Amino acid sequence: xxxxxxxxxxxxxxxxxxxxxxxxxxxxxxxxxxxxxxxxxxxxxxxxxxxxxxxxxxxxxxxxxxxxxxxxxxxxxxxxxxxxxxxxxxxxxxxxxxxxxxxxxxxxxxxxxxxxxxxxxxxxxxxxxxxxxxxxxxxxxxxxxxxxxxxxxxxxxxxxxxxxxxxxxxxxxxxxxxxxxxxxxxxxxxxxxxxxxxxxxxxxxxxxxxxxxxxxxxxxxxxxxxxxxxxxxxxxxxxxxxxxxxxxxxxxxxxxxxxxxxxxxxxxxxxxxxxxxxxxxxxxxxxxxxxxxxxxxxxxxxxxxxxxxx
Amino acid sequence: xxxxxxxxxxxxxxxxxxxxxxxxxxxxxxxxxxxxxxxxxxxxxxxxxxxxxxxxxxxxxxxxxxxxxxxxxxxxxxxxxxxxxxxxxxxxxxxxxxxxxxxxxxxxxxxxxxxxxxxxxxxxxxxxxxxxxxxxxxxxxxxxxxxxxxxxxxxxxxxxxxxxxxxxxxxxxxxxxxxxxxxxxxxxxxxxxxxxxxxxxxxxxxxxxxxxxxxxxxxxxxxxxxxxxxxxxxxxxxxxxxxxxxxxxxxxxxxxxxxxxxxxxxxxxxxxxxxxxxxxxxxxxxxxxxxxxxxxxxxxxxxxxxxxxxxxxxxxxxxxxxxxxxxxxxxxxxxxxxxxxxxxxxxxxxxx
Numbered sequence: 135x136x137x138x139x140x141x142x143x144x145x146x147x148x149x150x151x152x153x154x155x156x157x158x159x160x161x162x163x164x165x166x167x168x169x170x171x172x173x174x175x176x177x178x179x180x181x182x183x184x185x186x187x188x189x190x191x192x193x194x195x196x197x198x199x200x201x202x203x204x205x206x207x208x209x210x211x212x213x214x215x216x217x218x219x220x221x222x223x224x225x226x227x228x229x230x231x232x233x234x235x236x237x238x239x240x241x242x243x244x245x246x247x248x249x250x251x252x253x254x255x256x257x258x259x260x261x262x263x264x265x266x267x268x269x270x271x272x273x274x275x276x277x278x279x280x281x282x283x284x285x286x287x288x289x290x291x292x293x294x295x296x297x298x299x300x301x302x303x304x305x306x307x308x309x310x311x312x313x314x315x316x317x318x319x320x321x322x323x324x325x326x327x328x329x330x331x332x333x334x335x336x337x338x339x340x341x342x343x344x345x346x347x348x349x350x351x352x353x354x355x356x357x358x359x360x361x362x363x364x365x366x367x368x369x370x371x372x373x374x375x376x377x378x379x380x381x382x383x384x385x386x387x388x389x390x391x392x393x394x395x396x397x398x399x400x401x402x403x404x405x406x407x408x409x410x411x412x413x414x415x416x417x418x419x420x421x422x423x424x425x426x427x428x429x430x431x432x433x434x435x436x437x438x439x440x441x442x443x444x
Numbered sequence: 445x446x447x448x449x450x451x452x453x454x455x456x457x458x459x460x461x462x463x464x465x466x467x468x469x470x471x472x473x474x475x476x477x478x479x480x481x482x483x484x485x486x487x488x489x490x491x492x493x494x495x496x497x498x499x500x501x502x503x504x505x506x507x508x509x510x511x512x513x514x515x516x517x518x519x520x521x522x523x524x525x526x527x528x529x530x531x532x533x534x535x536x537x538x539x540x541x542x543x544x545x546x547x548x549x550x551x552x553x554x555x556x557x558x559x560x561x562x563x564x565x566x567x568x569x570x571x572x573x574x575x576x577x578x579x580x581x582x583x584x585x586x587x588x589x590x591x592x593x594x595x596x597x598x599x600x601x602x603x604x605x606x607x608x609x610x611x612x613x614x615x616x617x618x619x620x621x622x623x624x625x626x627x628x629x630x631x632x633x634x635x636x637x638x639x640x641x642x643x644x645x646x647x648x649x650x651x652x653x654x655x656x657x658x659x660x661x662x663x664x665x666x667x668x669x670x671x672x673x674x675x676x677x678x679x680x681x682x683x684x685x686x687x688x689x690x691x692x693x694x695x696x697x698x699x700x701x702x703x704x705x706x707x708x709x710x711x712x713x714x715x716x717x718x719x720x721x722x723x724x725x726x727x728x729x730x731x732x733x734x735x736x737x738x739x740x741x742x743x744x745x746x747x748x749x750x751x752x753x754x755x756x757x758x759x760x761x762x763x764x765x766x767x768x769x770x771x772x773x774x775x776x777x778x779x780x781x782x783x784x785x786x787x788x789x790x791x792x793x794x795x796x
Contacts, residue, residue: 268695268767277769285695285767315478406446406490410475413448413488 138187140171140194145238156219156231160198163214167328168193168298171435175302178428185305188246192255193298195235200262202232207270208353212346251304258297265290274354276372280361284326287358292325299324299432316418319338320432323411327440330404333357338381339397340442347381362400363388447491450477453483461489462565469494471583480567488568491526497583505584508577509560509593510553513779517651517685518552519545520786522619525656525671525792526663534664541663543608544619548672550601555624557796558594561587607745608662615662622654643690643704644683652679670736674789681782684721688756688778690717695766711766722757726750738792745788752784 141161143154171188176186204210205218206228212218220228236259243252269286272278300322335345337359350357354376354427356364363384364372371387378384385393417428435441447471451458455757460466462474472489479485499505526541560576562568564587585593608616625646653675660671690697690706690715697707706714715755733742756777763770 268765271765272767275765275769277772279769279772282767282769282772312478312484313757319476320477409446410448410488410490413450414476417488419448 136170136173138166138190140166140169140174140191146234149271152223152227153231153234156222156223156227159216159222160202160213160219160231161194163216164194164198166194167439168197168294171295171298172302175428178425178431179302181302181305184380188242189305191242192239192301193294195239196255196259196262198293199232199235200266202228202235204266207266210349248305248307250309251301253298254301254304258293261289261293265293269355274356276356276364276376277362278356279365281343283356283358283361287326287329288322291329292322295325295328296321311420313418316414320411320414320418323407323414324435324439327404327407327411327436330358330400331440331442333359334397334400336360337384342442348378348384351376351378359400363393363396404440408440411436448488449491450486450488453485458487462487463588463591464580464583465588471586473496473583474564474567477567485567492583496584499582499584509557509579509585509590511556511577513776514556515549515552516779516783516786517682518655520783520790521651521655521675522548524678524786524789524793525659525674527790528670528674529660529664529668531666531793532670534668536664538663538763540608540611541659543604544616544659544662547601547608548619550597551620551624552606554594554597554601554704557590557597561591561594564590564709596604608625611771612662615658617708619655619658619662622650622658644686647686648676648679648683651682652676666769673732673735677728678786680721680728681725681785684718685775685778685782686720687714687718690788691715691760692771692774715760715763717784718760719757721752722760725753725781725785742792748788749781749785752781756781 141157143158146153146157150153172189172193173186181189201213202219205213206220206225210218211221216222218228219231239259240252240253243255261444265286265288269290270281272286295317299317301316303309303313331340333350335341335343336345336348336350336357339359341347351360360375364375365376374387375384378387388396412433415433419426419429448664449461451461457466460678461472463545464471466472466752470491471494472491474487477485478487501506522545526536526545529536534607550709554575560580563576580587585662605616605620653672656675657667657676657745660667689707690704694707694711697704706717709717726746729746730743733740733745760769760774762768
């Protein structure tokens with residue numbers, strides 16, 4: 135797959151001080167998973183280069199705008215092993231840089247002229263912001279259930295994955311309602327798997343990328359795996375859980391072998407989600423046989439996404 | 445590996461899977477509906493072996509289906525009214541009174557289990573809102589079984605109500621309609637009422653003065669003012685219960701575009717509105733004692749009520765998010781508050 139250049143300094147005004155330097159830092163180290171998903175979808179749907187770039191830029195701009203704002207909200211010092219933008223530059227610049235990316239998305243989409251795409255993208259941004267807002271309101275809530283967190287993640291994370299799955303079809307002007315309902319569900323499940331896998335990284339599970347351990351816990355936020363671990367804990371145990379500084383403490387708190395057992399249960403639960411995801415793709419394949427190669431390709435995604443394999 | 449099957453409405457096995465009659469060894473749990481409640485509905489079911497389902501005891505399953513936690517909303521107004529009449533030395537036909545309580549119990553169970561069945565068939569329980577008893581969704585019972593149970597309860601209730609209808613037709617029908625409308629105001633089927641903000645009004649009338657005055661008329665041929673006051677107090681408590689339930693679901697109702705009073709007010713204003721009502725629970729209890737001219741010893745009843753309402757007050761005050769853990773189970777706490785108030789009144793009136 136050809137590497138897409140999402141960010142070009144020519145696309146942004148050079149007279150705005152520090153803007154391009156900020157974006158250089160932001161876009162240089164990302165995995166670009168979402169834009170790769172767009173490319174994968176677009177290859178099968180035979181979209182042209184301009185369309186692929188539009189979609190890839192849109193999703194990466196929106197995603198990175200949310201990261202700029204997130205880091206300021208959470209007061210995170212690092213992003214992708216570099217100093218976070220709000221800290222390196224100023225909080226004001228971080229906010230404005232995020233807003234500018236969103237504005238650029240609207241400029242690009244409106245120039246392209248697909249009204250349905252514009253409408254869907256604005257709804258997605260709205261969902262994303264709603265999810266962020268609600269997630270922030272849950273900081274410090276140590277009794278939040280997995281079910282409630284899934285609703286937050288559906289807004290915050292899954293909305294982008296749903297967009298990646300559906301937007302290429304919208305660009306292709308394939309707006310079959312039935313197809314889009316199922317694609318929406320497929321994107322939702324993919325987003326959920328991604329988020330849960332990301333939450334496992336926080337507990338050093340399959341953490342090959344070396345993400346900081348227990349960052350969510352230390353920020354006062356119970357992520358999906360944290361909530362799963364805490365669901366049977368009494369108040370005293372939850373207090374101790376909250377204060378854990380490293381994984382040894384977490385494992386000691388749960389008891390010998392219990393952590394591995396709980397992880398196994400969590401993985402088992404997510405295997406059911408993967409099975410459901412594959413089932414929906416099979417159903418789509420039988421309804422739209424001409425798209426079977428696309429759906430067969432999408433079936434491979436849980437491996438890198440959840441199991442963090444290749 | 446999980447087993448899934450997706451069926452369209454016209455498929456020959458669709459109904460059998462939805463009702464749970466397709467197999468003796470397996471249950472089909474709906475996990476996703478597309479085009480819910482339309483002619484082109486398609487449902488994805490997860491098939492599980494019946495023996496692998498972790499089912500609680502039969503008593504727990506029946507209690508959950510029957511909504512035992514809500515039985516107080518239906519029965520306690522009747523019971524407290526009867527005790528009030530006895531306390532006021534009014535002549536009560538205890539045979540009819542006992543029958544009325546039994547009939548109300550059966551109709552309560554029938555209405556809620558039928559509601560669960562209908563919500564399942566229409567797909568309401570699959571649109572992301574976790575309401576109902578969950579008995580069907582957890583595969584503890586099939587939809588077909590729940591339907592039969594609801595019809596059986598309705599039949600029992602109907603048979604038991606015959607003497608009441610024969611002897612006191614108008615009050616009997618009034619009470620029955622009151623209970624049914626009350627459940628309608630509560631359930632998703634009554635979302636039309638809720639959309640017009642009539643849910644709390646319906647509930648407060650039907651599970652309040654209609655119930656207390658109806659049973660007073662049926663059992664004693666008289667409706668003293670104290671029974672009317674009592675009715676309005678119970679109506680207030682029932683409406684508060686409903687609002688707590690709506691507050692618990694404020695985000696889900698907004699997503700489904702169900703405009704309840706709570707969702708119209710929004711999170712912040714609803715919180716204040718409910719906190720105000722929780723304060724008024726105690727005030728109105730005191731007013732009930734005062735205006736009925738009851739003994740001042742009855743004011744001691746405020747102690748357990750104040751404790752229960754303070755606990756709920758504190759929980760709601762702490763709540764900062766529509767998905768906060770403090771909101772989970774809020775409706776059960778509302779039902780508990782109703783039970784504390786009504787049971788306190790019952791004991792006070794019983795003590796004479």
